[in-house]
Amino acid sequence: MEEKSKTTNVKPKKKDPRAKLKKPNRIPMLLKSSPHLRSDYSIEKIMRGVLLALLPTTVLGVIFFGWYALLMIFVGIVSCVLTELIFNLVSGKKFKLTDGTSVLTGLLLVLTLPPSFPIPGVILGSVVAIFVGKMIFGGLGYNIFNPALLGRAFLQASYPVKMTTWTLPKYVGADAITGATPLGLFKFEHIMTNIKPLILGNIGGTIGETSALVILIGGIFILIKKYADWRIPLSYIGTVFILGGLFWLINPAQYPNPFFHIFAGGLMLGAFFMATDMVTSPITTKGSWIFGIGAGIVLITIRLLGGLPEGVMYSIIFMNGLVPLINRYTRPKVFGEVKK
Amino acid sequence: MNKSLKMILVLTIITIISGSVLSYWDSFTKPIINEYKTNKLDKLILEILPEHNSIEELQLGEHNLYIAKQNEKKVGIAFKVEGGGYQDIIAMIVGVTPDFSKITALKILSQKETPGLGTKIVEDPSNENPFWFTEQFKNVQLEPEIVYVKNEKPSKDNEIQAITGATISSKAVVNILNTNIEKVKKMYNEKQ
Amino acid sequence: MPHKKHTLLQEFLKGIWKENPILISLLGLCPALAVTVSAENGLAMGLAATFVVVSSSIIVSILRKIIPPQVRIASFIVIIATFVTIADRFLAAYYPDISSNLGPFIPLIIVNCMILGRQEAFASKNNILRSFLDAVGVGIGFTLVLVVLGGVREILGSGTIFGIEIMWSSFHPWAVMILPPGAFLALGLMIGASNWLNELGEKK
Numbered sequence: 232m233e234e235k236s237k238t239t240n241v242k243p244k245k246k247d248p249r250a251k252l253k254k255p256n257r258i259p260m261l262l263k264s265s266p267h268l269r270s271d272y273s274i275e276k277i278m279r280g281v282l283l284a285l286l287p288t289t290v291l292g293v294i295f296f297g298w299y300a301l302l303m304i305f306v307g308i309v310s311c312v313l314t315e316l317i318f319n320l321v322s323g324k325k326f327k328l329t330d331g332t333s334v335l336t337g338l339l340l341v342l343t344l345p346p347s348f349p350i351p352g353v354i355l356g357s358v359v360a361i362f363v364g365k366m367i368f369g370g371l372g373y374n375i376f377n378p379a380l381l382g383r384a385f386l387q388a389s390y391p392v393k394m395t396t397w398t399l400p401k402y403v404g405a406d407a408i409t410g411a412t413p414l415g416l417f418k419f420e421h422i423m424t425n426i427k428p429l430i431l432g433n434i435g436g437t438i439g440e441t442s443a444l445v446i447l448i449g450g451i452f453i454l455i456k457k458y459a460d461w462r463i464p465l466s467y468i469g470t471v472f473i474l475g476g477l478f479w480l481i482n483p484a485q486y487p488n489p490f491f492h493i494f495a496g497g498l499m500l501g502a503f504f505m506a507t508d509m510v511t512s513p514i515t516t517k518g519s520w521i522f523g524i525g526a527g528i529v530l531i532t533i534r535l536l537g538g539l540p541e542g543v544m545y546s547i548i549f550m551n552g553l554v555p556l557i558n559r560y561t562r563p564k565v566f567g568e569v570k571k
Numbered sequence: 572m573n574k575s576l577k578m579i580l581v582l583t584i585i586t587i588i589s590g591s592v593l594s595y596w597d598s599f600t601k602p603i604i605n606e607y608k609t610n611k612l613d614k615l616i617l618e619i620l621p622e623h624n625s626i627e628e629l630q631l632g633e634h635n636l637y638i639a640k641q642n643e644k645k646v647g648i649a650f651k652v653e654g655g656g657y658q659d660i661i662a663m664i665v666g667v668t669p670d671f672s673k674i675t676a677l678k679i680l681s682q683k684e685t686p687g688l689g690t691k692i693v694e695d696p697s698n699e700n701p702f703w704f705t706e707q708f709k710n711v712q713l714e715p716e717i718v719y720v721k722n723e724k725p726s727k728d729n730e731i732q733a734i735t736g737a738t739i740s741s742k743a744v745v746n747i748l749n750t751n752i753e754k755v756k757k758m759y760n761e762k763q
Numbered sequence: 764m765p766h767k768k769h770t771l772l773q774e775f776l777k778g779i780w781k782e783n784p785i786l787i788s789l790l791g792l793c794p795a796l797a798v799t800v801s802a803e804n805g806l807a808m809g810l811a812a813t814f815v816v817v818s819s820s821i822i823v824s825i826l827r828k829i830i831p832p833q834v835r836i837a838s839f840i841v842i843i844a845t846f847v848t849i850a851d852r853f854l855a856a857y858y859p860d861i862s863s864n865l866g867p868f869i870p871l872i873i874v875n876c877m878i879l880g881r882q883e884a885f886a887s888k889n890n891i892l893r894s895f896l897d898a899v900g901v902g903i904g905f906t907l908v909l910v911v912l913g914g915v916r917e918i919l920g921s922g923t924i925f926g927i928e929i930m931w932s933s934f935h936p937w938a939v940m941i942l943p944p945g946a947f948l949a950l951g952l953m954i955g956a957s958n959w960l961n962e963l964g965e966k967k
Contacts, residue, residue, distance in 0.1 A: 349935070351935070352935070355937070363948065363952075367952075367955065385937075385939055388938060388939035388942060388944060388945075389937035389938050389939040389940075390935065390937075390938065391685055391688050391736075391938060392688060392736060393935075395736055538657060538739055574831070574833075577831055578831045578833055578834045581829060581830055581831060581834065581838065582834050582837060582838060582841075585826075585830075585838050585841050585842065586841055589841050589842070589844070589845040592845055592849075593845060593848050593849070596848070596849050596852055597852060600852040600853065600855065600856040601852075603856040603857070604852070604855045604856050604859075607856070607859050611859075685938075
């Protein structure tokens with residue numbers, strides 16, 4: 232996922248072919264293109280960091296929803312890694328078992344699923360995420376859309392009923408009570424959920440989106456470690472807050488307050504861990520701002536004016552599709568380039 | 572021969588031949604198509620309307636009303652209504668009592684709702700009676716307008732139960748019925 | 764385009780795989796995507812298009828020396844439209860259910876670029892026998908892809924094939940496959956698979 236490290240734009244290190252040609256009468260001269268400074272970021276290292284940041288959310292999800300959630304996570308990760316392995320074997324590519332990106336995709340996919348989702352569905356989503364979402368585009372670094380979200384979108388369209396059957400966390404009431412998510416309650420029944428349970432997480436929702444606080448901790452960790460661009464979550468959540476706030480100021484009776492918007496649903500998880508995916512987000516800083524603001528506008532439009540209660544997945548996928556265009560128009564000028 | 576004259580001539584001849592072939596073909600297939608169409612509509616209308624021995628047709632605006640009569644007494648009216656659903660137009664045939672006070676039957680003609688969710692308005696495989704949604708409209712009062720309730724059994728005469736998970740489609744059906752029946756009722760009363 | 768002379772058999776076979784209208788030329792994708800929610804729909808659409816392409820190819824080939832080049836497209840369209848209307852009315856009269864399933868996509872065969880393409884690129888330049896063989900080949904190629912595409916979407920999206928249940932009872936149909944995204948996904952993967960097969964064939 233993070234082949235192009237944004238800070239330095241490193242290309243994979245290659246041995247200079249000329250180093251092999253030993254011509255005794257010549258002084259060896261190595262010509263290399265920039266960049267000459269390299270950071271010590273590698274895909275594996277970033278992946279380990281992001282997975283570590285997701286650990287608290289994952290553990291909390293398992294605590295809330297029980298061992299079945301753990302089984303789902305396990306199945307999701309194994310299916311993703313296996314799909315990548317099989318594709319590589321069949322297409323005869325050089326590969327490592329995994330560089331961690333498939334593990335992350337599998338984990339993120341399961342974290343966005345309802346806690347009682349059937350296991351065959353988890354496998355299907357993982358296969359689609361890796362095969363359609365990543366491998367057929369050419370593998371890591373070439374995919375247009377976030378693979379985990381693509382897998383989820385496929386499941387959403389395939390199993391619309393199962394994807395909206397929510398089990399409440401254990402500590403809310405008896406085991407396995409079905410209930411709606413706070414966003415669903417707001418959209419269809421016009422019931423507002425208090426902010427406190429949203430932050431702590433004892434609400435209905437997907438495995439990974441229940442507690443905004445725990446996601447925030449992991450999110451801040453990856454921002455400090457610079458595994459993700461801070462501009463994207465900031466502009467994304469900020470836009471949602473401001474736009475949601477505008478609607479709320481105009482008509483507080485009909486629209487929820489902006490704090491509800493940023494803590495409910497999958498916004499935190501999406502903003503920190505999915506929108507920031509290095510492959511599918513813009514490479515320029517200006518582009519990152521555009522990306523985050525655009526996703527925020529789409530999200531508020533879906534939540535308040537559209538037919539669905541939640542729009543994090545579609546808002547990010549939509550902006551993923553625009554990334555090549557954003558990159559093109561926000562490309563910094565080459566020194567000396569004349570404005571056209 | 573003049574070039575442009577040839578162009579005109581060839582195209583005209585092709586068009587004339589095409590036209591005559593088609594008009595022959597149409598005269599051949601049209602009766603069959605019409606017969607099928609009326610059969611299909613007749614069957615639905617017959618299912619919708621209560622027992623009767625004659626049907627009178629009445630054109631009101633865009634609506635075609637079928638008024639069933641039993642011994643010269645009006646026993647029911649059926650007509651087609653349509654409006655926007657979740658994704659596309661939902662078309663239905665609705666039967667009402669002659670005074671437009673309640674619905675006697677409802678059939679969905681066509682819809683393109685989300686498979687597995689919105690399509691439950693036509694058939695709900697998870698319920699022991701797959702057609703419970705449309706059937707519950709039977710004897711629903713139209714004064715005041717129909718309202719839907721969720722996750723509970725309807726308690727009043729003008730209430731119906733929405734499908735869990737397909738509130739938008741359920742709401743669309745109710746809205747289409749409310750606005751169209753009101754409109755037809757107004758036109759019908761003016762006519763009388 | 765300069766046309767290498769094929770044998771009559773090659774003329775017939777090329778439309779089925781080597782120059783398949785959908786998989787290779789990417790023509791006629793609109794009906795291929797829109798109506799293939801079931802194998803039955805795919806078959807009906809394919810047969811209707813085959814009928815139209817074969818009949819119009821014959822007529823265009825007969826008239827190829829009479830039609831002035833300036834009005835050729837207009838003439839082709841009138842000829843195609845005639846056969847499409849015949850097919851449309853025929854379906855409406857004898858197979859009303861299929862006709863209502865396919866909806867506006869039967870009349871839309873008129874503007875199907877695969878059919879106009881055959882007239883412009885082939886029938887207007889070749890004799891009747893060759894045009895006929897070419898059209899039949901293209902028609903069969905089109906129909907095959909539509910049936911396979913419709914079949915895949917029907918099996919995965921409804922768990923049936925030609926209306927017969929074939930999947931195990933606990934199989935949950937993937938609703939997405941009978942929705943528009945499923946059409947793009949399935950067709951894209953089919954085209955990818957056919958390219959892959961061709962590549963494998965060339966390597967050997």
